[in-house]
Amino acid sequence: MKNPFHTPFAAVLTNEVLLNTKRVAPYALMVLFAANAVLWWARGPAVAMGWATNSDFYIQRNMGGFSFILGLPIFTAILMGDIVVRDFRLGVDPLIFSKPVSRASYLLGKFLGNFFVLVCCQSVFAITLFLLQWVPFSGMVVLPVRVVPYFKHFFMIVVISHLALAAIYFAAGTLSRSAKVVYGLAACYYPVYISLLLLVFMNLPKMFRVLFDPMGAGKSGPVITIDPWRESADVLNKFVVSYSLDQYVNRASNIVLSSLLLLIVYFRFRIDSQAKELLNFTTLTLSEAPGRIAYSAPFALLIDAAPARDLVTLPKVTATKGPAATLSRIIAAIGVEFRLRRAERGLMVLVPLAILLSFLSVPFSQIPTVVSYSVTSATNTANMLLLLLAGVTVFYTGEIMHRDRELKIEPVVWSTPAPNSVLLLSKWFAMTLLGLSVVCVGGLTTIVTQLLRGYTPVDISAYLIINGVVVVPGIMFITALAVGLNVLLRNKYLTYVVAVGTGAGLIYLYNLGYKHWSYNPLLYQLWKYPDLTSAPMLAYRFYCLALAAACLLLAHLLFERRS
Amino acid sequence: MLAIRDLTKTYSSGVQALRGVSLDLSPGVFGLLGPNGSGKTTLMKIVATLLEPDSGTIEMNGVDLIARKDHTRRMLGYLPQDFGLYPTLTAWQMLDYLAKLKGVTNKKERHNLIDALLDRVNLSAERSQRLGGFSGGMRQRLGIAQALIGEPQLIIVDEPTAGLDPEERVRFHNLISESAGEDTVVILSTHIVSDVSNLCSRMAIIRGGKILSACSPRQAVDELKTTVWEGTVPREQLAAFKAQFNVISSRNFDGEARVRVISKDLRPSEEFTGAIPVLEDYYFDLVNRQD
Numbered sequence: 001m002k003n004p005f006h007t008p009f010a011a012v013l014t015n016e017v018l019l020n021t022k023r024v025a026p027y028a029l030m031v032l033f034a035a036n037a038v039l040w041w042a043r044g045p046a047v048a049m050g051w052a053t054n055s056d057f058y059i060q061r062n063m064g065g066f067s068f069i070l071g072l073p074i075f076t077a078i079l080m081g082d083i084v085v086r087d088f089r090l091g092v093d094p095l096i097f098s099k100p101v102s103r104a105s106y107l108l109g110k111f112l113g114n115f116f117v118l119v120c121c122q123s124v125f126a127i128t129l130f131l132l133q134w135v136p137f138s139g140m141v142v143l144p145v146r147v148v149p150y151f152k153h154f155f156m157i158v159v160i161s162h163l164a165l166a167a168i169y170f171a172a173g174t175l176s177r178s179a180k181v182v183y184g185l186a187a188c189y190y191p192v193y194i195s196l197l198l199l200v201f202m203n204l205p206k207m208f209r210v211l212f213d214p215m216g217a218g219k220s221g222p223v224i225t226i227d228p229w230r231e232s233a234d235v236l237n238k239f240v241v242s243y244s245l246d247q248y249v250n251r252a253s254n255i256v257l258s259s260l261l262l263l264i265v266y267f268r269f270r271i272d273s274q275a276k277e278l279l280n281f282t283t284l285t286l287s288e289a290p291g292r293i294a295y296s297a298p299f300a301l302l303i304d305a306a307p308a309r310d311l312v313t314l315p316k317v318t319a320t321k322g323p324a325a326t327l328s329r330i331i332a333a334i335g336v337e338f339r340l341r342r343a344e345r346g347l348m349v350l351v352p353l354a355i356l357l358s359f360l361s362v363p364f365s366q367i368p369t370v371v372s373y374s375v376t377s378a379t380n381t382a383n384m385l386l387l388l389l390a391g392v393t394v395f396y397t398g399e400i401m402h403r404d405r406e407l408k409i410e411p412v413v414w415s416t417p418a419p420n421s422v423l424l425l426s427k428w429f430a431m432t433l434l435g436l437s438v439v440c441v442g443g444l445t446t447i448v449t450q451l452l453r454g455y456t457p458v459d460i461s462a463y464l465i466i467n468g469v470v471v472v473p474g475i476m477f478i479t480a481l482a483v484g485l486n487v488l489l490r491n492k493y494l495t496y497v498v499a500v501g502t503g504a505g506l507i508y509l510y511n512l513g514y515k516h517w518s519y520n521p522l523l524y525q526l527w528k529y530p531d532l533t534s535a536p537m538l539a540y541r542f543y544c545l546a547l548a549a550a551c552l553l554l555a556h557l558l559f560e561r562r563s
Numbered sequence: 564m565l566a567i568r569d570l571t572k573t574y575s576s577g578v579q580a581l582r583g584v585s586l587d588l589s590p591g592v593f594g595l596l597g598p599n600g601s602g603k604t605t606l607m608k609i610v611a612t613l614l615e616p617d618s619g620t621i622e623m624n625g626v627d628l629i630a631r632k633d634h635t636r637r638m639l640g641y642l643p644q645d646f647g648l649y650p651t652l653t654a655w656q657m658l659d660y661l662a663k664l665k666g667v668t669n670k671k672e673r674h675n676l677i678d679a680l681l682d683r684v685n686l687s688a689e690r691s692q693r694l695g696g697f698s699g700g701m702r703q704r705l706g707i708a709q710a711l712i713g714e715p716q717l718i719i720v721d722e723p724t725a726g727l728d729p730e731e732r733v734r735f736h737n738l739i740s741e742s743a744g745e746d747t748v749v750i751l752s753t754h755i756v757s758d759v760s761n762l763c764s765r766m767a768i769i770r771g772g773k774i775l776s777a778c779s780p781r782q783a784v785d786e787l788k789t790t791v792w793e794g795t796v797p798r799e800q801l802a803a804f805k806a807q808f809n810v811i812s813s814r815n816f817d818g819e820a821r822v823r824v825i826s827k828d829l830r831p832s833e834e835f836t837g838a839i840p841v842l843e844d845y846y847f848d849l850v851n852r853q854d
Contacts, residue, residue: 312683315675319637319666319713332663336652343651408647412709415611416664417636561613 009105016083016113024493025078029121036070037062037128042137050233052141054133057228057239059149063157066125068215073193074186076162079118080169081182083110084269088177097271107174107266115166119159126154143237156243157216160251164214167258171265187349210246211253319417329418333426334433337400341434350392354438357384358445362453373450374459375529378466381446386471386522389435390478394499396434397482398492400427414561424555428483435475439467462529469532473541474522477548484551487558521547564589565610565717565748570619572605572772580605581616582772588750592743594763594780595752596846602772603752604644607721610750611641623717623748637666640715640742642706644722644752650695654686654705657694658712665713680708684738700731707738718742718749724758736762760842768849775849780842787840787848790827794835795819804831811847 004010020026040062046053066072084107087093096106130150136142173182193215201209228236243251319325341347361380363373404410413423443463450458485495509515510524520526521544531537565588572581580602597603608614610621612632621628628635648657658677667673681687684704689697697705703723710718720739724732740762743749751762759766760780767777776783791811796804801813801820808831813822823838824831825848 312679314679314683314711314714315672317662317667317672317676317713318669320668321666325666325668328668329664329666332660336649336656336660339656340649340651407649408643408645409649411608411611411613411641411643412646412661412706413664414613415636415639415641416661417633417666418664419633422664562615 007105008099008101009109012101012106012109013113013116016110017117020079020114020117026117026121029075029078030124032075033066033121033125034128036066037125037132040065041129041132047140049228050141051228052143052233052237053136054129054143054146054149055237055239056146056149056241057236059129060153060157060241061228062129063126063153066122067158067161072122072158072162073165073189073215075121076118076165077169077182077186077189079114079121080111080166081173081186082179083114083170084174085177085179093271103269103271104266107262107269111167111170111262114170115163118162118166122158122162123154126150126158141233141237149241153241156247156251160254161215163258164254164261167261168214171261174265175268206246210250212257213250214254214257216247216250216254326419326422329422330426330429333418333422334430337426337430338433340400340403341430350438351441354385354388354442355445357381357388358442359449362446362449362455372459372462373455374457374462375466377446377450377455378443378463379529381442382466382471385439385442386474389438389471389475390503390522392438393431393435393475393478394482394496394503397427397431397479398486398495400431401483401486402492420559420561421556424483424487424552424559428479428552431479431482432476435479436472439471439475443467465532466529469537469541470523470527473544473548477521477544477551480548480551480555484555487555517543565621565623565750567606567610568620568622570606570609570621571617572602572609572614573617580772581609581619584619584769584772584774586767586774586777588748589765590743590746590748591764592739592749592751592762594759594766595750595769596754596756596759596766597752597769598754598850601754601770603754603769604721605772606769607644607719607750607752610717611639611643611719612636635717637713638716640710640712640718642703642710642718642720642723644725646706648694648697648702648705651693653691653693654681654697655690657705658709661709662712667713676712680711683711683741684708685734700727700734703727703731703735704738707735707742711742716747718747719752720749721752722754723751724753724755732758756843756846768846770850770853775853776845783842783845784840787825787844789837790825791838791840791844792824792826792831792835793822793838794824794831795821809848809851811844811851 041053044053044058044062045051046058051058082089087096127150130147133142133145169182169185172185173179176182197213201213231239320328358381361384362377363380404413447458447460447463450456482495482499485498486492489495489498506519507524510520515525517523517526517540523540523544526540527537565586567584567586567588570581570584571579573579584602584606595603595606605614609616610628612628612635616629623635623638626634652660655677658680659673662673662677667676678687681690684707686701686704686708689701694702694705707720707723710720723739724735727735736758739749739751751758753759763780765777765779766783768775795816796813796819798815798818798820801822804810804822805813809825811823811825813820815821823844824835825844
C-alpha cells in the first residue's frame, strides 16, 4: 500500500506549508491576531460588564467578532488568493505539470496546504485567549480554567466560516489566474455581504439563511446565540452554549458549498498557460540577419559590414550637463514613477479609502463646534489623512525605493550618468506629490460633503491653512524620513519594522504626555486652529522641513551604487 | 584604448573573484571568454562603475574610470547579464527615460535617436507594446538599444546571447558588430566560444579570476595548427588513453569514444587523422593545462 505521506498530494500540501513559512504575511497575521486577542481580553466589554472573560458565552462572542468584524475575511484572501497564480507567475507550472501529479492532487494539496496555514494563523487568536486565562488583572472576572470551549467555538465559527470563503477566493484566483480579481472580491466583501444580509436574506424564508449564509451571522447562524444586553452577568457567566440543528445545518452547508466550489475548480482548471500576447510575437518581422554571419567557417570568417539598407545610422545627439539636465532627469524620473504607480492596484484602494474617510470626517449632526464647521471638518480630515498617509507613505516609499532592484533594472539605471540626487529626489517628489494628491481629494470630498449636508458657509481658508501648515510639511517629512531609512537600512521589511515600531513608540509617548515639538515633527496633539498662523507654529514647521532636508541629505550621502 | 592593470577583487564572503587582471583593449569587439564563475561579470561590473575593485586601475584614453565615475557613465553603454525592464512601460517610453537619464535633453534629437534605435534593433513595430509582453530576444535587443544611447565609446555586453535561440543570436551578433565603430571599444563577455569566434578581433580567456591568455582568435587557432587529431578509442581504453594524451574532448559514438587530442610531436595512433583546429580546442587545451 502506498504511504500517504509519499503521495504527490502530500508533497504539494507540505510544499505549500513550507513556502508559507518563508513568507512574511503569515507571521504578520499571527502577530496581528495575538494583539487582537490581548486587546479584546483587556479592553473588551467583559471587564466593564462583569462578564467572565473565559465564559462559554464570551468565548463564542469573541470568536464571532474575530471571524467577521476585524478584517479576517480580507486577510483570508491574502493567503488563499494567488496560490495557483503564483506558480504560473513564477514559471514553475511546467516543472510541476510535467510530473505525474493529478489535477486533484495538485489543487487539493494547494488548497488544503494554504488553508492549514490560514487556520494556524487564526488559531493564534484562540490560543492567546486560552493562555490569558492565567493572567487576570484586578477587576476581571475569570472562571476556572477551561479548554474545550475555545477550540469548539474556534472550529465551529472561525474555521468552517472561513473554509467557504477560502474556497471562494481559491476558485476565483485559480480560474481567473488573476490575484487582482481575488483582491477585488475581498475589497467588496463587506458591502456585498451586508447588502446580501439586509436586502436578500431578510426578505427570504429562514431556510435560505440557514443554507446559504456562509458566515452564519445573525440569529439564524451560530454566532449570536444569546442577547447579552438583556441578561445579567451572572446568567451569562453560567450560560452554556449549545448549537441548534439549524446552526449545524448551516455549518454543514458551508462544507458542502466549499466542496462544490473545489469540484468546479477541478473540472474547469486548465494547465495550459494563457499566453494572450503570443500572437503578437509571431507577427514580428525577422531581419535578414542570418545571411550575414556564417557559423560554418568561424575563423576564416570576416563579418561583413552590414549592407547599407540594413544599417540604421544613429543620429548625433548632444548630451547636456548642469542644473537644466539634472532638472530634466528628475522630471523624467518622476514621470516614470507616476506611470508605474498608475499601473498598480494600490491606488484603486487608496483613493476611495481617502474619500470614504474624508466623508466620515464631516460631523453628522449640528453639534456645537469650536470655531466653525469648516475648521472642525478640515481638522478631522487632516488628522485622519495624516495618519493614513503616514502608513501609506512608509509602505509605498519602501516599494519604490527597492523596486528597481527587484525588477533588476538597477544596473541599467545606475550605469547612466544621472546623479544620485536624481534617483533619490525623483522618488521623494513622486511620493510627496502622490500624498498631496490624496490630501486634495480628501479636502475636496470634505468640502462637498459639508455642502451636501448644508453646513454652510464653507471656509476655504480653514482648509488651506490646516492642510498647508499641518499636513503638507508632515507628508514631506515622512516621505524624506522613509527615503532616508530605506537607504540606511537597505531592506524594505526592516524599514517597515523600524518605522512602525518607532511610530508606535512615539504615539505611546505622546499619549503619556511627552509630546515636545522637538521629537514631534507632525505636531501630534500640539496644534489648535487659532495658533496655526502664529510665529512659533511656523518655526515648528520650518523645523519639520529642515528635518526632511536633513533626511534627504543623509540619504544622498549614504546612497551607494553597489550591485 | 582601454587599459586594465592589476585588478583584484575579493568579496566579503571570501571569494576571490579577480586576481590581478591586466588587459589592453583597442577599438573593436573584444571577447572575454570564460566558464561560469570565472570572474567575467565581476570584471564587467567594475568597468561599468557598479563595483569597486580592491586594487588596480582602469584607464581609457588617459582617463581614470574608477575615480571619475560620472565621466565614465557618460561614455558608457552597458547591457548587464541579467537585467529587467519596467513591465508597464512601452519600449519607446523606456528608451525615452533612459535617454533623459543619459543627458539627451533636446527633445527632437532624443525622439529621432529613439526612432533610429528601435529601427536598428528591429523593434519599430513594437514601439508601443508594453515591455511585460516582450520575448527574451526582444528584451535583449531593447537592452542593446539602450546601451547605444548617446554614442558610447565603451560598450559592455555581459553574456548577451545566453538563452537566445540561434536566429536571435545571429541577429544579436550583427547588432554588436554594427555597434563597434572606429573609436568604440566593445567588451563582449561570454561563455559561448562561437560568440567570440564569430565576432571578436581580440579575445582573452579568464578562469578563476586570472587571465590565462590574451590574443586574437586567429592567433589562438594558428597555435594549434597540425597538432589536433581526431579518432576513436574503445570506451574501456579511454581512461588509459587520457592518461597518455592531452584529450581535449570526448563523446560517445556508436559504442566507442570519439576523441580530439592535441599532440605536437606524435600521432596518437594510425586510426587518428589530423583535424582543423577550432577555438574550442584552444580553450580546452588551455584549461587542461591549467588543471
